[in-house]
Amino acid sequence: MASTGGGSLLIAWQLKDKTVLIVGGGEIAAQRIDSVLTTDACILLVCPSEGLSTRTAQLVSIHSTRITHFDRLFSGRGELTNVDMVLTALDDNERSRDICELCRERKIPVNAADIPDLCDFYFGAQIRDGPLQVMISTNGNGPKLAALVKDKIKSSFTGKEGEAITKVGRLRSQLKERAPGVGGAVGKKRMRWMSSICEKWSMDDLAMLDEPAMSKLLEEGWEKNRVPSPKEILETSGTTTSMAIAPSHIVISGVVVGAICMALTLVLKRR
Numbered sequence: 001m002a003s004t005g006g007g008s009l010l011i012a013w014q015l016k017d018k019t020v021l022i023v024g025g026g027e028i029a030a031q032r033i034d035s036v037l038t039t040d041a042c043i044l045l046v047c048p049s050e051g052l053s054t055r056t057a058q059l060v061s062i063h064s065t066r067i068t069h070f071d072r073l074f075s076g077r078g079e080l081t082n083v084d085m086v087l088t089a090l091d092d093n094e095r096s097r098d099i100c101e102l103c104r105e106r107k108i109p110v111n112a113a114d115i116p117d118l119c120d121f122y123f124g125a126q127i128r129d130g131p132l133q134v135m136i137s138t139n140g141n142g143p144k145l146a147a148l149v150k151d152k153i154k155s156s157f158t159g160k161e162g163e164a165i166t167k168v169g170r171l172r173s174q175l176k177e178r179a180p181g182v183g184g185a186v187g188k189k190r191m192r193w194m195s196s197i198c199e200k201w202s203m204d205d206l207a208m209l210d211e212p213a214m215s216k217l218l219e220e221g222w223e224k225n226r227v228p229s230p231k232e233i234l235e236t237s238g239t240t241t242s243m244a245i246a247p248s249h250i251v252i253s254g255v256v257v258g259a260i261c262m263a264l265t266l267v268l269k270r271r
């Protein structure tokens, strides 16, 4: 991959139980609240009640345990105590600028929706499906194009990706319980086996892995150092597979066609 510079670091920032201050309560603030709620952070929202958009007011009342609303204008540096991240969504560019400066003094990461130059990080267009998170960023160049690229990527998904990833997460943790240890030979073997399963099984088949099928896959696959087919694992554990349906249909229709041919032969012979 070429390292040309001029980009930004794409990371999945963990905010669980951190405190995020959002200043402003319009439409952009509502989008920020949605994004932050996904992370299980606590939200402090500073905005006069009369300035809240309908969507922001709804979010505040639905998530009253997660969002603390302060019905006031931003009151100064005291608002930043014990805050881990700040997002401004104001129609007041000067105030946004002041807040960014206060954050910089305290080394608190800040995003100002109206001043890209002062942002420590940008938001991006997002696709979410369970643990699957895709962010599209144009690095400040064309946010609308980011949204259009998102639609293109989304339309190429089957809808099973999120579930497949959830099941793979569960399988990986069961595998780590069975074969514990960090690094070394066992780590290498675990990674190789997991990668082979992910390569050889389709997303649809991975999504169908239930607890009995997972145990069987570990017994017949990991323990015997092989990669069983989805058919072998899902069919016998009682789960119907996308791959298994097709061959059994072929067998059934083959039997039906065979029976019809036999009957015709007998009828013709009698004549």
Ligand SMILES: C[C@@]1(CC(=O)O)C2=NC(=C\c3[nH]c(c(CCC(=O)O)c3CC(=O)O)Cc3[nH]c(c(CC(=O)O)c3CCC(=O)O)/C=C3\N/C(=C\2)[C@@H](CCC(=O)O)[C@]3(C)CC(=O)O)/[C@H]1CCC(=O)O
Residues within 6 Å of the ligand: 031, 111, 112, 113, 114, 115, 116, 119, 121, 122, 123, 124, 125, 126, 136, 137, 138, 139, 140, 141, 142, 143, 144, 146, 147, 150
């Ligand atoms: C991706 C998305 C995520 C999100 O916000 O969650 C996002 N903007 C989205 C939409 C959007 N934003 C704007 C339009 C109108 C059309 C247009 O102007 O192009 C539309 C289209 C629409 O609304 O459909 C106007 C706009 N945007 C910024 C400014 C300030 C400025 O540029 O000075 C102005 C006012 C410009 C002016 O006054 O002229 C700035 C930023 N917007 C960013 C992100 C960051 C860069 C991300 C990147 O480049 O990839 C950055 C730098 C800061 C930040 O916000 O973090 C979200 C799509 C989500 C989705 O639909 O999936």
Ligand SMILES: NC(=O)c1ccc[n+]([C@@H]2O[C@H](COP(=O)([O-])OP(=O)(O)OC[C@H]3O[C@@H](n4cnc5c(N)ncnc54)[C@H](O)[C@@H]3O)[C@@H](O)[C@H]2O)c1
Residues within 6 Å of the ligand: 023, 024, 025, 026, 027, 028, 029, 046, 047, 048, 050, 051, 052, 053, 072, 073, 074, 089, 090, 091, 092, 095, 113, 114, 143
């Ligand atoms: N980043 C993006 O994607 C993007 C897209 C469109 C617009 N914008 C910019 O984002 C900003 C917010 O957009 P919006 O549509 O949500 O605006 P808006 O006018 O709907 O909301 C502004 C909010 O700020 C509150 N507010 C104003 N001064 C305040 C203060 N001192 N303290 C606390 N709250 C205060 C208002 O009460 C209101 O709730 C605008 O500057 C807009 O240009 C950014």
